[in-house]
Amino acid sequence: MKETEAPPGAFPLEVRGLTAAYREKPVLWDVSFTIPEGQLVGVVGPNGAGKTTLLKVVMGVMRPAAGRALVFGRPFEKARRWVGYVPQRGSVDWDFPTDALDVVMMGLYGRLGWLRRPGRREREIALQCLEKVGMSEFARRQISQLSGGQQQRVFLARALAQDARLYLMDEPFAGVDYRTERAIVALLRELKERGRTVVCVHHDLSTVTEYFDRVVLLNGRLIAEGPVQEVFTRENVEAAYGGSVAFAGGG
Numbered sequence: 001m002k003e004t005e006a007p008p009g010a011f012p013l014e015v016r017g018l019t020a021a022y023r024e025k026p027v028l029w030d031v032s033f034t035i036p037e038g039q040l041v042g043v044v045g046p047n048g049a050g051k052t053t054l055l056k057v058v059m060g061v062m063r064p065a066a067g068r069a070l071v072f073g074r075p076f077e078k079a080r081r082w083v084g085y086v087p088q089r090g091s092v093d094w095d096f097p098t099d100a101l102d103v104v105m106m107g108l109y110g111r112l113g114w115l116r117r118p119g120r121r122e123r124e125i126a127l128q129c130l131e132k133v134g135m136s137e138f139a140r141r142q143i144s145q146l147s148g149g150q151q152q153r154v155f156l157a158r159a160l161a162q163d164a165r166l167y168l169m170d171e172p173f174a175g176v177d178y179r180t181e182r183a184i185v186a187l188l189r190e191l192k193e194r195g196r197t198v199v200c201v202h203h204d205l206s207t208v209t210e211y212f213d214r215v216v217l218l219n220g221r222l223i224a225e226g227p228v229q230e231v232f233t234r235e236n237v238e239a240a241y242g243g244s245v246a247f248a249g250g251g
């Protein structure tokens with residue numbers, strides 16, 4: 001089986017009865033949903049709703065108090081080679097001395113295996129991925145000397161290079177300018193066309209219907225999950241955010 005070939009028929013992400021807590025204090029309660037393949041999914045909810053915590057549990061960084069999350073029908077550690085992760089801006093130690101091209105090359109190590117050093121072909125793939133996010137001219141720039149939006153693009157290029165089946169992204173649109181936002185949207189659509197599944201923690205309610213096929217609405221509990229047109233209604237959004245919100249959805 002090729003590295004990128006996840007088990008056929010298995011859901012990219014399945015969350016069952018998940019409860020997660022920090023020092024006994026639950027922040028997610030009994031959350032269950034299933035994400036089908038080839039969908040762009042927004043995980044939406046107010047500050048403190050547990051969105052990042054959900055990603056932590058899915059990636060095995062945090063143990064759930066109850067329930068579980070399966071990736072392609074397996075625990076994360078058995079499925080990690082099919083998963084690409086784009087961290088939240090500002091959550092990474094940028095003092096590490098490495099340039100943009102090296103960061104993207106790291107995405108290729110999973111494909112190569114740790115014993116083989118990347119060669120000219122890998123370098124070419126990495127450069128193509130930087131090109132796709134408009135960052136070729138910065139290939140040799142130290143990552144600490146890039147702007148926040150440029151760093152974000154480099155991480156997206158790395159995810160692209162990795163050629164995963166499921167992408168988990170923590171607020172990829174946070175704090176980026178309009179051009180970068182459009183570049184990220186184009187990239188997500190390209191991934192979808194290639195049959196990839198993308199799950200994004202997302203903040204901007206006004207773009208949910210445009211960017212995503214499905215939405216997971218969270219507020220500690222799961223408020224609703226499903227196709228955007230069905231689930232992203234005023235009623236559900238108000239249930240998640242409490243009270244009235246500026247709403248640009250369908251219902």
Ligand SMILES: Nc1ncnc2c1ncn2[C@@H]1O[C@H](COP(=O)(O)OP(=O)(O)OP(=O)(O)O)[C@@H](O)[C@H]1O
Pocket residue numbers: 022027045046047048049050051052053054
């Ligand atoms: N390491 C931690 N220790 C204790 N409590 C935490 C920790 N990390 C998060 N929390 C708490 O858990 C709750 C959920 O946090 P989480 O970061 O998952 O929310 P979020 O939906 O991603 O929020 P935001 O939109 O603000 O990023 C919050 O109340 C937060 O204060």
